[in-house]
Amino acid sequence: MATWGHLSLMDSNSPVMEQLNFFHDHTLLILTLITILVGYMMAMLFVNKYTNRFLLAGQAIEVIWTILPAVTLLFIALPSLRLLYLLDEMSKPSLTLKTIGHQWYWSYEYSDFKSLEFDSYMIPTNELKPEEFRLIDVDNRIVLPTNSQIRIIVTAADVLHSWTIPTLGVKVDGPPGRLNQTNIFMNRSGLFYGQCSEICGVNHSFMPIVIESIPINKFIEWIKK
Ligand SMILES: *[C@@H]1O[C@H](CO)[C@@H](O)[C@H](O)[C@H]1NC(C)=O
Ligand SMILES: *[C@@H]1O[C@H](CO)[C@@H](O)[C@H](O)[C@H]1NC(C)=O
Ligand SMILES: *[C@@H]1O[C@H](CO)[C@@H](O)[C@H](O)[C@H]1NC(C)=O
Ligand SMILES: [Cu+2]
Numbered sequence: 001m002a003t004w005g006h007l008s009l010m011d012s013n014s015p016v017m018e019q020l021n022f023f024h025d026h027t028l029l030i031l032t033l034i035t036i037l038v039g040y041m042m043a044m045l046f047v048n049k050y051t052n053r054f055l056l057a058g059q060a061i062e063v064i065w066t067i068l069p070a071v072t073l074l075f076i077a078l079p080s081l082r083l084l085y086l087l088d089e090m091s092k093p094s095l096t097l098k099t100i101g102h103q104w105y106w107s108y109e110y111s112d113f114k115s116l117e118f119d120s121y122m123i124p125t126n127e128l129k130p131e132e133f134r135l136i137d138v139d140n141r142i143v144l145p146t147n148s149q150i151r152i153i154v155t156a157a158d159v160l161h162s163w164t165i166p167t168l169g170v171k172v173d174g175p176p177g178r179l180n181q182t183n184i185f186m187n188r189s190g191l192f193y194g195q196c197s198e199i200c201g202v203n204h205s206f207m208p209i210v211i212e213s214i215p216i217n218k219f220i221e222w223i224k225k
Helices: 015-047 059-087 216-224
Strands: 095-102 105-110 117-120 142-145 149-156 161-165 170-174 180-185 190-195 208-214
Touching: 015 059, 015 180, 095 142, 095 161, 095 170, 142 216, 149 161, 149 170, 161 190, 161 208, 170 180, 208 216
Parallel strands: 095 149, 142 208
Antiparallel strands: 095 105, 105 117, 149 180, 161 170, 190 208
């Protein structure tokens, strides 16, 4: 979960988010190099003594400063496209979770098991226990196994919602009357937090998402309960 100490992205909990983090660092490195280069050139404009009042065109320099940025953009575009297609990659999911956005809570259905479904409401501030977080903890967490491919189906009952878990690198719109699909793979057990990310009405800020990621044998025990 993001806290005040976080200036950059949070640590990844899934291979996809790890790749997104790498891409972020890669792009930021290129940006830093460009900023330093341009900053240096601008600073040098103030101090150099050369003048050329009759310069109209310089073909060579123009070719260079057109091609160099194009090549730089390629170095960003190719990893970006690779990642875009990687996000959609899904190998045989072992479990399907259907998540339905409502005004203003989420409800979940484990479609592989009979009648396993529940609503998930935010815990109001006056009912918080000392170890719970304000505005982000819910009464019924989603329980999912680690190290398994999980398919997430996202939809909504009323208006557009968006199901988001930043440390897993997922953000999927839940359109009413349609199904959207994504997949997650969790490398760690733990609690992963997220919030609705599509303005959906007055209590949009009060429909958080919490995944409780647990080892698969514990998950089977939980399913049997
Ligand atoms: C989900 O569905 C909406 C509308 O049908 C679409 O605009 C959006 O791109 C879909 N995919 C994701 C990943 O949100
Ligand atoms: C996550 O788990 C997969 C499969 O077990 C592994 O290939 C990958 O390297 C792991 N990633 C991290 C960040 O631990
Ligand atoms: C929004 O949430 C607050 C507190 O969680 C509740 O008191 C209020 O009635 C809700 N508003 C609507 C329109 O449901
Ligand atoms: Cu919302």
